[in-house]
Amino acid sequence: MVMLEIKNLSKFFGDLEVLRDVNMAVEKGEVVVVIGPSGSGKSTMLRCINLLEQPSGGEILYQGKDITHLGRQVTDYRKHVGMVFQRFNLFPLKTVLDNVCYAPMKLNKLPAKDAKEQAMALLKKVGLESKAGVYPAALSGGQQQRVAIARALAMQPELMLFDEPTSALDPELVGDVLEVMKQLAGEGMTMVVVTHEMGFARDVADRVIFMDGGYIVEENTPVEIFTSPKNDRTRSFLARVL
Numbered sequence: 448m449v450m451l452e453i454k455n456l457s458k459f460f461g462d463l464e465v466l467r468d469v470n471m472a473v474e475k476g477e478v479v480v481v482i483g484p485s486g487s488g489k490s491t492m493l494r495c496i497n498l499l500e501q502p503s504g505g506e507i508l509y510q511g512k513d514i515t516h517l518g519r520q521v522t523d524y525r526k527h528v529g530m531v532f533q534r535f536n537l538f539p540l541k542t543v544l545d546n547v548c549y550a551p552m553k554l555n556k557l558p559a560k561d562a563k564e565q566a567m568a569l570l571k572k573v574g575l576e577s578k579a580g581v582y583p584a585a586l587s588g589g590q591q592q593r594v595a596i597a598r599a600l601a602m603q604p605e606l607m608l609f610d611e612p613t614s615a616l617d618p619e620l621v622g623d624v625l626e627v628m629k630q631l632a633g634e635g636m637t638m639v640v641v642t643h644e645m646g647f648a649r650d651v652a653d654r655v656i657f658m659d660g661g662y663i664v665e666e667n668t669p670v671e672i673f674t675s676p677k678n679d680r681t682r683s684f685l686a687r688v689l
């Protein structure tokens with residue numbers, strides 16, 4: 448089943464054309480990893496998917512429904528789509544547990560007891576059960592990012608978007624976050640992941656999309672992309688980063 452479909456997507460910032468005729472589809476349960484040079488439009492595409500950026504042209508279909516111009520219903524749509532950013536932006540004055548509970552209680556009116564139970568289970572999943580009562584400032588960047596993942600999962604999303612979730616982390620903290628994402632992928636979560644972590648793309652992706660200059664230049668299985676890229680631009684990008 449196709450969960451997400453992007454058709455002829457374009458995005459301008461003023462005169463700057465950042466996305467050009469982008470077409471792609473994501474099947475339920477699929478892990479799609481988006482790679483490409485800095486400024487190629489990867490984040491903008493992700494932000495268009497959950498309408499943090501309004502597309503300039505084209506259509507985005509979610510479970511067959513055109514969501515490009517949702518207006519106020521965007522809040523409902525976003526409940527189904529979890530997003531994890533490069534900067535984790537946890538609420539600094541709430542404990543870890545309350546960070547994870549907040550959205551389900553506020554947006555879904557889940558009773559506090561149920562929200563807390565669910566949050567504890569999610570913290571366990573990301574290996575941070577013991578940190579439930581502390582404030583984000585007491586955690587490492589990698590731990591904060593794992594809380595951010597638990598917070599996104601608390602809304603029980605059907606689709607998870609990751610925008611360079613490990614780029615702001617010290618190298619030794621990257622592995623734990625990637626491990627949580629890998630586990631999530633293994634559980635069948637549908638994911639679109641923008642990352643510079645080629646190892647993750649190679650090991651976890653069902654499909655890798657290479658973007659350059661606002662275009663999808665090439666997409667294929669990780670094996671094909673990494674061992675026999677078809678396009679010169681893909682080849683020279685991979686030669687630089689691998």
Ligand SMILES: Nc1ncnc2c1ncn2[C@@H]1O[C@H](COP(=O)(O)OP(=O)(O)OP(=O)(O)O)[C@@H](O)[C@H]1O
Pocket residue numbers: 460463465483484485486487488489490491492611
């Ligand atoms: N809000 C904005 N206003 C103006 N220009 C923007 C805005 N957001 C992004 N851009 C520009 O759009 C282009 C694509 O940016 P985007 O962040 O999507 O690239 P990216 O591939 O994710 O890069 P990186 O890997 O460095 O995060 C860049 O030239 C960027 O400067």
